[in-house]
Amino acid sequence: MSVPSDSNSPRVDEAQLWKALEGVYVEDFDANIVEAGIIDQLRIDDDQEEEKSKINVVLKMPYAGNSEIRNLAQAVWNTLYQLPGVEALGVDLDMEIPHGPENKELPFLAGVKHVIAVASGKGGVGKSTTAVNIAYGLAAEGASVGILDADIYGPSIPHMLGLGDKRPEMVDGKIFKPLEAHGVKAMSMGFLVTEQTPMVWRGPMASGALQQILTQTDWGELDYLIVDMPPGTGDIQLTLAQKIALSGAVIVTTPQNIALLDAQKGIEMFRKVDVPVLGVVENMSTHICSQCGHEEPIFGTGGGDRIAEGYETRLLGQLPLSLKIRDQADKGKPVVVSNPSSEWAESYRKVARRVGAQVAMNSMAASSLSLEITDE
Numbered sequence: 001m002s003v004p005s006d007s008n009s010p011r012v013d014e015a016q017l018w019k020a021l022e023g024v025y026v027e028d029f030d031a032n033i034v035e036a037g038i039i040d041q042l043r044i045d046d047d048q049e050e051e052k053s054k055i056n057v058v059l060k061m062p063y064a065g066n067s068e069i070r071n072l073a074q075a076v077w078n079t080l081y082q083l084p085g086v087e088a089l090g091v092d093l094d095m096e097i098p099h100g101p102e103n104k105e106l107p108f109l110a111g112v113k114h115v116i117a118v119a120s121g122k123g124g125v126g127k128s129t130t131a132v133n134i135a136y137g138l139a140a141e142g143a144s145v146g147i148l149d150a151d152i153y154g155p156s157i158p159h160m161l162g163l164g165d166k167r168p169e170m171v172d173g174k175i176f177k178p179l180e181a182h183g184v185k186a187m188s189m190g191f192l193v194t195e196q197t198p199m200v201w202r203g204p205m206a207s208g209a210l211q212q213i214l215t216q217t218d219w220g221e222l223d224y225l226i227v228d229m230p231p232g233t234g235d236i237q238l239t240l241a242q243k244i245a246l247s248g249a250v251i252v253t254t255p256q257n258i259a260l261l262d263a264q265k266g267i268e269m270f271r272k273v274d275v276p277v278l279g280v281v282e283n284m285s286t287h288i289c290s291q292c293g294h295e296e297p298i299f300g301t302g303g304g305d306r307i308a309e310g311y312e313t314r315l316l317g318q319l320p321l322s323l324k325i326r327d328q329a330d331k332g333k334p335v336v337v338s339n340p341s342s343e344w345a346e347s348y349r350k351v352a353r354r355v356g357a358q359v360a361m362n363s364m365a366a367s368s369l370s371l372e373i374t375d376e
């Protein structure tokens with residue numbers, strides 16, 4: 001994009017440009033474009049003789065935000081073009097998801113930039129459905145993504161992704177090659193047990209099985225690995241938080257009080273083990289009758305908001321109780337893949353972008369903190 005020049009305009013100063021850019025709001029970050037770290041370069045090329053300036057801006061998305069980058073470029077262009085003295089303007093676009101910040105105590109998972117846990121205090125609130133749709137939302141926004149089903153008690157991801165009875169290949173008898181479904185890599189702890197494995201064995205073997213899957217899967221290069229946790233706050237959650245560096249956790253809840261109480265326990269547990277809570281997804285927020293359009297908040301209203309506010313975290317999104325969401329998951333093609341232009345897919349993509357944005361924000365805060373410490 002560029003604008004023609006007018007040689008009688010006054011010259012621009014850089015501080016004025018930065019100030020103006022602070023007026024460009026990025027919803028995914030709930031912050032302005034400068035705070036969001038999206039302005040990678042801002043250059044003023046002055047032509048002294050002709051007294052005119054060309055502004056060059058490079059926007060670099062630090063998260064999976066393909067569907068937003070053009071809107072942002074347009075907003076930047078509109079904002080700067082209005083300023084006196086801006087006669088020629090170039091806006092370049094790029095996306096590069098940086099690796100999570102260094103963690104001195106815990107190793108990263110090889111090849112994976114961010115591991116994100118999706119958890120719920122209570123069972124049956126739609127955690128797995130949310131996890132797969134966040135994974136596909138991130139992929140739709142331009143990231144390379146994997147999903148790990150860590151729910152040894154009720155592994156449902158293979159079914160939701162339409163993988164049927166497929167099993168991952170083993171290389172050299174010890175490394176798993178994840179399966180792939182609709183462009184996302186997938187592994188499940190369910191692959192390590194059979195339907196006949198008794199429930200009572202699954203508990204003690206769960207942490208060992210998780211460790212095995214974490215250390216023996218060749219994910220290749222991933223921007224995000226989404227881990228669908230079992231419900232509750234047990235051994236699996238602790239093993240994950242204590243064995244590898246997690247970029248954060250997303251808490252899924254329904255708006256009813258009983259689910260909220262359990263969601264709070266989930267938030268507190270992650271905080272105790274120093275895993276940042278990225279936000280809350282309120283699932284089954286409301287039901288819209290497919291016959292008459294009547295809207296009914298079956299599980300109550302405002303619960304996700306209250307919990308997000310109470311714990312100073314973000315409400316990442318609200319998903320309705322929808323036949324389409326349930327039906328597509330049961331058919332092995334999550335709604336983001338099967339109905340990509342539907343309102344539900346758009347809602348999940350928004351949640352996914354916000355998850356990516358929050359992770360980017362936290363990484364940025366951590367690296368500026370470590371710079372400060374190094375300076376001292």
Ligand SMILES: Nc1ncnc2c1ncn2[C@@H]1O[C@H](COP(=O)(O)OP(=O)(O)OP(=O)(O)O)[C@@H](O)[C@H]1O
Nearest residue numbers: 123124125126127128129231320321322325326329
């Ligand atoms: N927004 C929604 N609208 C309609 N159905 C939904 C929605 N979210 C989840 N479901 C359905 O609710 C059921 C439970 O969802 P899911 O398996 O994702 O929950 P979960 O919290 O992971 O359960 P578990 O505790 O067993 O792991 C599934 O049949 C799923 O299709």
